Amino acid sequence: MSTKDDAAIISNPVEESLQEWEEQHLAESLRRMPESRDEFTTVSLKPIKRLYTPADIEGIDYDRDIGYPGAPPYTRGIHPTGYRARPWTMRQFAGFGSAFDTNRRFKYLLEHGQTGLSTAFDLPTLMGYDSDHPISEGEVGKCGVAISSREDMEVLFGGIPLDQVTTSMTINAPASMIFAFFLAAAERQGVKLRDIGGTLQNDILKEYIAQKEWIYPPRPAMRLITDTFRFCADKMPKWNSISISGYHIREAGATAAQELAFTLRDGIEYIEYGIRAGLDVDQFAPRLSFFFNAHNDFFEEIAKYRAARRIWYRVMKERFKAVNPKSWQMRFHTQTAGVSLTVQQPINNIIRVAIQALAGVIGGTQSLHCDGYDEALALPTERAALIALRTQQIIAHETGVTNTVDPLGGSYFIEKLTTELEEEAWEYFHKIDAMGGMVEAIEAGFPQKEIQESAYQYQRAVERGEKVIVGVNEYEMETSELGEPNILQIDETVAQLQMERLSELRNRRDGKAVQAALDALCRGAEDPQVNTMPLLIDCARADCTLGEMCDALRPVFGEYQEPDF
Amino acid sequence: MATSCFSFSTNCLLPTANLTIGRAVTLYFQLLTFNFLLIMSEAKIRVLLAKPGLDGHDRGVKVIARALRDSGMEVIYTGLRQTPEQIATAALQEDVQIVGLSILSGAHMTIFPRVLELMREKGMDDVVLFGGGIIPEDDIPKLKLHGVGEIFLPGTSTDEIIKYIRENVKPRD
Structure with missing residues (x-):
């Protein structure tokens, strides 16, 4: 039977037989054994029906709304063969201590079968401060690796050929400065720009919305981003110039629908700013990538990824009139939900992570990070990171879920949920468009307030016992055999080492060249026609530090102060 | 704390102007109310x-x-x-x-x-x-x-x- 015949069958109305079933079977069952709750909801508190039937997908047209993998509207995936040619990229996020420490962890993960790298930076780096700045005290190397200079970056990727391993860097406010260090380090390795593959997160909008690691106000920050779009479009065909991230939006408390809506609306904003900066949409849109959360609600998450691809296709085709199919295809990375991990009985987190990761895979992710089971306590130990990698390998090689493309496609429930999530996203798009765009919505605190409200409602649902968290509000244990893992400790010797290295660098480098490069950067930043990216690379080559580059632009761009929402 | 005391005391003084019963009684109740509200406002951590x-x-x-x-x-x-x-x-x-x-x-x-x-x-x-x-x-x-x-x-x-x-x-x- 062809798929078209299947579509004909599933779109038949079943109202009569459904009514019959309700009267003959359901009513009696409910009398004998009432359901345990009045309402069943997802982790996003979205109501879910008892049963989904062909009646729920009557308005869905197979060719228009579902289609085939590798073809519009890409609901079923962007590759015609799914994971049958090769599985997703196993990209474990790693970074702690000094560049030396993280370089060792990178090599450890690569030795054990990881296929791509992903770098976590510490908070001073994320905020554009050097390790020796007073504000960095106590934070150097704590929640990621400390990178203050081109030399730190060279140590980080020492012995790792950057034209062979793809690299992702989770950096936003100072993304273009860190990218400049990375490119200067690659240059020292003798690698050509066109051969480097990887991703710069570079997504400042979700920082204002959720993660809150910012430096400059939204508008100049958007200019730095469009400068990287142009630079990458011209010189780096294998590089993703941005990873538009819903992950942090979800972690901050958003529902699945809000994660989907705000992330894709951020994507629309980046496209609009790129076009306004004079770029042709098909020139840079193919290198935009996305990043989603994988939370506990298995089906809702799968529907979210499928909806995301379909919405993006429609946005790119209809709103932006893109003609390159690469511009229509949403590629995304997935990370399991850090916020779902529990301190109580932490070994249980391995199970949560496996189920979340499975949702990401069935949803068709291009790359995946599994959280370490100990991450509600600290950064993952080597053992926790290895188990997380093994979780991916078990899904890829043992479960059989990679045998067929989009295995849940055609499920009444999944198709209905996909469509509902898409509708919720369009509603948010209309609201945000009416405000003038995402930058304006952020300035008005709109997505921030929506997320805060959802976070609070979820917390209340947990405290009322409507949402059960195993080991937290049910099945609790006083002292747990399932607890107390060893913890990765980062001590203050990392900060000490960074201070010594930076002080030595500042003494050794050519001070005049540093000043000249920073002056040129400032002059370029003042002229919106100038691309700041090559100027930043010159700064990196001259051994300007991260803090110096960021500080140089503060008087030109200003600093962001969050209004009180 | 100062703000909440102020707003409570203002509220409890307002009705006295309209009361026809004896002034002493009014004051007595007023003070009682005031003290009670003061305790309430002090409880506001x-x-x-x-x-x-x-x-x-x-x-x-x-x-x-x-x-x-x-x-x-x-x-x-x-x-x-x-x-x-x-x-x-x-x-x-x-x-x-x-x-x-x-x-x-x-x-x-x-x-x-x-x-x-x-x-x-x-x-x-x-x-x-x-x-x-x-x-x-x-x-x-x-x-x-x-x-x-x-x-x-x-x-x-x-x-x-x-x-x-x-x-x-x-x-x-």
């Missing part, structure tokens, strides 16, 4: 919540701020990236009875002792410091030795935090 360091993850602190407010406390939230000096100064100026720090970045062993030291320097010996976040269990006894009242880990219910605050704030004269 003042809390400072702060996000020190560079960490921007404020989901938890915002949920807790709202839960404490809903339970009837006066909550002052500092916003992000406050230095220990700013936090101690805000605690003094706002005349709070308890200070809560939210730290998810791993900088807790540096920040908690520093805030405590500054609070003591400013004479806030009766102000309790507590906190929460991503904090390894082994560090909790060390922080308590420094004088931190309690550390709440992920998964703590807001009721538990409300109960802790009610039981541990020092009464004011």
Whole structure:
């Protein structure tokens, strides 16, 4: 039977037989054994029906709304063969201590079968401060690796050929400065720009919305981003110039629908700013990538990824009139939900992570990070990171879920949920468009307030016992055999080492060249026609530090102060 | 506290103008009401919540701020990236009875002792410091030795935090 015949069958109305079933079977069952709750909801508190039937997908047209993998509207995936040619990229996020420490962890993960790298930076780096700045005290190397200079970056990727391993860097406010260090380090390795593959997160909008690691106000920050779009479009065909991230939006408390809506609306904003900066949409849109959360609600998450691809296709085709199919295809990375991990009985987190990761895979992710089971306590130990990698390998090689493309496609429930999530996203798009765009919505605190409200409602649902968290509000244990893992400790010797290295660098480098490069950067930043990216690379080559580059632009761009929402 | 006393006393004085019963009785009831409301307003605990360091993850602190407010406390939230000096100064100026720090970045062993030291320097010996976040269990006894009242880990219910605050704030004269 062809798929078209299947579509004909599933779109038949079943109202009569459904009514019959309700009267003959359901009513009696409910009398004998009432359901345990009045309402069943997802982790996003979205109501879910008892049963989904062909009646729920009557308005869905197979060719228009579902289609085939590798073809519009890409609901079923962007590759015609799914994971049958090769599985997703196993990209474990790693970074702690000094560049030396993280370089060792990178090599450890690569030795054990990881296929791509992903770098976590510490908070001073994320905020554009050097390790020796007073504000960095106590934070150097704590929640990621400390990178203050081109030399730190060279140590980080020492012995790792950057034209062979793809690299992702989770950096936003100072993304273009860190990218400049990375490119200067690659240059020292003798690698050509066109051969480097990887991703710069570079997504400042979700920082204002959720993660809150910012430096400059939204508008100049958007200019730095469009400068990287142009630079990458011209010189780096294998590089993703941005990873538009819903992950942090979800972690901050958003529902699945809000994660989907705000992330894709951020994507629309980046496209609009790129076009306004004079770029042709098909020139840079193919290198935009996305990043989603994988939370506990298995089906809702799968529907979210499928909806995301379909919405993006429609946005790119209809709103932006893109003609390159690469511009229509949403590629995304997935990370399991850090916020779902529990301190109580932490070994249980391995199970949560496996189920979340499975949702990401069935949803068709291009790359995946599994959280370490100990991450509600600290950064993952080597053992926790290895188990997380093994979780991916078990899904890829043992479960059989990679045998067929989009295995849940055609499920009444999944198709209905996909469509509902898409509708919720369009509603948010209309609201945000009416405000003038995402930058304006952020300035008005709109997505921030929506997320805060959802976070609070979820917390209340947990405290009322409507949402059960195993080991937290049910099945609790006083002292747990399932607890107390060893913890990765980062001590203050990392900060000490960074201070010594930076002080030595500042003494050794050519001070005049540093000043000249920073002056040129400032002059370029003042002229919106100038691309700041090559100027930043010159700064990196001259051994300007991260803090110096960021500080140089503060008087030109200003600093962001969050209004009180 | 001054603000709430003022608003209560204004409200309870207003009806007296319209009363026809004896002045003494009115005053008696008025004073009774006033005293009762004063006690009520004194029961309104003042809390400072702060996000020190560079960490921007404020989901938890915002949920807790709202839960404490809903339970009837006066909550002052500092916003992000406050230095220990700013936090101690805000605690003094706002005349709070308890200070809560939210730290998810791993900088807790540096920040908690520093805030405590500054609070003591400013004479806030009766102000309790507590906190929460991503904090390894082994560090909790060390922080308590420094004088931190309690550390709440992920998964703590807001009721538990409300109960802790009610039981541990020092009464004011």
